[in-house]
Amino acid sequence: MSLAPPLFLQTIEDTAFSTWLRESESPFAFYFILLFHTFGLALLVGANVVVDLRLLGVARGIPLAPLQRLFRIMWIGFSINAVTGVLLVIAYPTKSLTNLDFYIKLAVIGLAIWVMQRLKTEVFADASLSEADMMARGATLAKWSLFLWFGAITAGRLLAYTYKYLTYPS
Amino acid sequence: MNFVYLHLFLNHFPIIGTLVGLGLLLVSLFGKNDDLRRASLIIFPAMALVAILVFFSGNGAEGAIKKLPGVSEAMIERHQGAAMLALLFMEITGAFSLVALWKSHETSNTTRWNWSLSAVLLFSIVTSGLMARVGTTGGDIRHPEIGTGQEEVTETSMLSKMVQRFEPSPDKFAGLMTASKWWWAFMMDMHFVGLALLIGTVGILDLRMLGFAKQIPIDPLHRLVPWAMAGFGVNLVTGILAFTGMSNYYTYDWAFWLKMLAIMLLGLNVAAFYLTGAFDSVEGLGPGEDAPPFAKFIAATSLVLWFAVITLGRYIQSYSDTISVHK
Numbered sequence: 001m002s003l004a005p006p007l008f009l010q011t012i013e014d015t016a017f018s019t020w021l022r023e024s025e026s027p028f029a030f031y032f033i034l035l036f037h038t039f040g041l042a043l044l045v046g047a048n049v050v051v052d053l054r055l056l057g058v059a060r061g062i063p064l065a066p067l068q069r070l071f072r073i074m075w076i077g078f079s080i081n082a083v084t085g086v087l088l089v090i091a092y093p094t095k096s097l098t099n100l101d102f103y104i105k106l107a108v109i110g111l112a113i114w115v116m117q118r119l120k121t122e123v124f125a126d127a128s129l130s131e132a133d134m135m136a137r138g139a140t141l142a143k144w145s146l147f148l149w150f151g152a153i154t155a156g157r158l159l160a161y162t163y164k165y166l167t168y169p170s
Numbered sequence: 171m172n173f174v175y176l177h178l179f180l181n182h183f184p185i186i187g188t189l190v191g192l193g194l195l196l197v198s199l200f201g202k203n204d205d206l207r208r209a210s211l212i213i214f215p216a217m218a219l220v221a222i223l224v225f226f227s228g229n230g231a232e233g234a235i236k237k238l239p240g241v242s243e244a245m246i247e248r249h250q251g252a253a254m255l256a257l258l259f260m261e262i263t264g265a266f267s268l269v270a271l272w273k274s275h276e277t278s279n280t281t282r283w284n285w286s287l288s289a290v291l292l293f294s295i296v297t298s299g300l301m302a303r304v305g306t307t308g309g310d311i312r313h314p315e316i317g318t319g320q321e322e323v324t325e326t327s328m329l330s331k332m333v334q335r336f337e338p339s340p341d342k343f344a345g346l347m348t349a350s351k352w353w354w355a356f357m358m359d360m361h362f363v364g365l366a367l368l369i370g371t372v373g374i375l376d377l378r379m380l381g382f383a384k385q386i387p388i389d390p391l392h393r394l395v396p397w398a399m400a401g402f403g404v405n406l407v408t409g410i411l412a413f414t415g416m417s418n419y420y421t422y423d424w425a426f427w428l429k430m431l432a433i434m435l436l437g438l439n440v441a442a443f444y445l446t447g448a449f450d451s452v453e454g455l456g457p458g459e460d461a462p463p464f465a466k467f468i469a470a471t472s473l474v475l476w477f478a479v480i481t482l483g484r485y486i487q488s489y490s491d492t493i494s495v496h497k
Contacts, residue, residue, distance in 0.1 A: 046370025
């Protein structure tokens with residue numbers, strides 16, 4: 001890839017907001033957003049992992065139906081991460097958008113959210129299902145969920161080690 | 171921050187604590203005393219937690235004294251290698267103690283011997299010996315009344331010669347951690363995976379005690395605790411390895427030490443949960459039943475502290491070099 005990164009990345013980076021996010025010494029700038037991105041991860045993946053483990057037979061004494069309430073926590077976590085994720089891209093647009101890993105991460109998250117929604121609609125939304133039926137229907141989805149969230153975290157962590165440009169090359 | 175005082179103050183706890191724990195365990199074997207056995211199984215994980223702080227503070231203490239006249243770097247290296255090996259065995263002892271505690275809870279039968287108790291016994295004996303060596307090699311660094319100030323490190327006894335073969339060279343070990351950025355990235359990745367597992371499982375239990383999803387009875391939720399411990403274990407291992415790889419980066423960082431403080435407070439919180447009757451008061455709660463205020467207080471403390479741990483961990487990078495060392 002010898003082509004220069006597209007110019008709009010530089011335009012975003014030169015805005016006052018992007019510059020503030022990236023360069024401000026304020027504790028509420030970059031690291032604050034990164035922190036909330038981690039909080040969101042803990043809520044989204046943490047809650048989903050509990051549902052996945054239960055569907056795979058861990059702690060079978062936990063009744064499945066009330067676990068439906070965890071989906072709200074997952075969506076809160078997802079919302080936090082959607083907002084903070086956009087802000088992180090605004091802070092370092094060239095770093096993220098020129099990195100293939102960034103697109104892999106988005107794709108994996110998309111798949112993981114799709115699986116999460118299927119868990120909700122196919123396993124939890126049908127009140128007529130017995131616990132055994134729910135587990136039978138949910139086991140494969142739960143395995144995919146664990147695998148995809150592991151992949152999402154990994155792809156996210158790798159963003160710190162795989163970028164080509166930190167900021168727009170001058 | 172005076173790391174020398176911190177190190178000298180803390181270092182006695184795991185050395186003496188392990189011996190006390192081992193003593194109690196041995197007495198409990200002969201006297202068939204459940205309370206003593208339980209006490210020893212609680213002391214080992216507590217010491218395993220404190221030993222991490224001692225290990226971390228050692229790097230700051232080294233930084234403060236290594237330029238002083240009469241201090242031999244070779245002596246420090248030997249002490250550090252001994253500490254790494256002892257820390258490994260201390261953490262394994264703590265982990266097996268938690269397994270043994272869990273098993274005795276599951277079977278509500280503390281007198282029955284099982285493999286986990288044998289493992290605790292074996293590892294705590296080895297740990298006690300290794301801790302003694304850490305103490306003496308540490309004392310050799312700067313105690314003019316016992317050392318001769320000699321620069322050469324010579325192992326005199328057969329036993330210490332043998333043990334030394336298993337001790338890593340601190341510098342080489344640190345180099346291994348940072349040699350490949352992919353290994354480092356893998357450790358950080360696993361630290362985040364452990365975080366998600368830990369927060370998810372502990373968080374749901376805490377939230378239930380606070381009144382969220384009350385239809386779930388507590389006892390089956392409590393069975394997620396070994397998964398939380400697995401997450402914590404992953405983060406403990408990756409955290410210690412990361413520290414040994416970049417020890418100066420973490421040592422002079424306020425956010426790092428506050429994070430360690432929060433983790434120690436979480437240890438106390440867990441102890442308060444299981445030892446003050448809070449756990450007994452919630453264990454039998456069925457669907458719709460409310461936890462008593464003290465259990466709620468412990469659950470809220472746990473949530474606040476875990477999010478404090480994440481917060482402080484996140485700020486390590488931006489707070490690096492915020493601790494100035496007075497000479």
